[in-house]
Amino acid sequence: MSAQQLYEQIRRKKSFLCVGLDSDMQKLPAHLRRERYPMLAFNRAIVDATAPYSVAFKPNLAFYEACGADGWVQLEETVRYIRLRYPHMLIIADAKRGDIGNTSRLYAEAFFKKMEVDAVTLSPYMGRDTVQPFLEYAGKWAVLLALTSNPSASDFELTAGADGKMLYERVLETSMRWGTPDNTMYVVGATQARMLSDIRRIAPEHFLLVPGVGEQGGSLEEVAKNGMNSRCGLLVNSSRAIIFADGGENFAAAAGQKAREMQEQMSACLPAE
């Protein structure tokens, strides 16, 4: 999916919502746990209920790997389901992978050819070799960790270099030379909203994927004010607040309702046509 196509979806749906499919087996509604593939059944219902209000889905792989090969099957089938029924939806594998050489090429193949997602989150620690193979697929995206919302972001991301720049700023500036705003996005935590405007200055055109609105304390208005560019340039992720809005049989309708509320808030934040 190209940036142009993604912008079209955002305009059409008046939404920049990414629904995080963090479908923790332990938290699924009780009636689904009897299914052969509980996470898949859950995801299908969540996807159908929230697709009208969102432009992207983001499964975090930890929740699937925790179930071993069985979890991997449910991830693959979830992606296939979205791909077939909602072909204009961006699918982001939140895998935070990062390896080098032929290993990195294989990861890119696993996600882009075998699983057919549109985007993969990557850790930049080992530098360009980690990212390059992901940039070689037309219409696909590398989503690099830049500044995350966790407390220990201060351990390394927020440490200053000899030139006064913080590590996350160096990651942004350096990696912007590897790809383009058409194949590179950045993860920026919502709790760092005051830093979003700095990041937007460094990367005026790139999409920023912002997790943690809602659950982790960031406010949508603040994120939009500091992070939006003239065409939007934001994907705001919400996981638990949507998918676990109701823990019982009504889970899908509740998720749809919650996604709709977020879409309405987002609609008010978007630049006028």
Next chain:
Amino acid sequence: MSAQQLYEQIRRKKSFLCVGLDSDMQKLPAHLRRERYPMLAFNRAIVDATAPYSVAFKPNLAFYEACGADGWVQLEETVRYIRLRYPHMLIIADAKRGDIGNTSRLYAEAFFKKMEVDAVTLSPYMGRDTVQPFLEYAGKWAVLLALTSNPSASDFELTAGADGKMLYERVLETSMRWGTPDNTMYVVGATQARMLSDIRRIAPEHFLLVPGVGEQGGSLEEVAKNGMNSRCGLLVNSSRAIIFADGGENFAAAAGQKAREMQEQMSACLPAE
């Protein structure tokens, strides 16, 4: 597996060899590709042939994920096979994971409880939150990327901070406070052998996992000279040079022979009893 147990294995086998199970489906001997689970058949034979000369096995997950759920099954079964037949072998999942909060806890659970490996490689970019859940399992190991052997290690790992320390030095010094030499190891690329002595000064007691001896140009003697501590403190990984020593029906015997040669070289490097 405790550090003490690992040291005992090193002493007993006179080897600090880690065999990398980078069992690339495309490179397997032709006669194995007809099997239902070719990577598993390959791994079993490689494990049996090389176990007498090695103390650890390290599957890199990219090679398994490239085959989807089918690959994951073969990874799980490989681990189970080693666990049952060679209970004193350290198994390192080379996953280079790195996530935060409940996601990181789930990854730790996936690898340590579901799959029962002993160690997982982790990317330190997001700081302590990424690593902490892995340190909470007794007898298990977090193996942090410190200084890798790829060309673009210079993008970030080798950039200097305001205090003059390079990022990989900061990663070492900071993360050494999170755990102990009994639950934390570091990945240090063999092409950086001249830096191994610096790293050994910073972390005198920790195990260093050194990939890239052989394939990527580092020499075993230099690695041992610069990286060994009084009890050894090294695991040197070799993948392709061993597992693909012969591409035909003789692959297992050739791998065993190659592992034996490396063990003999290692024996000569080890400190006297």
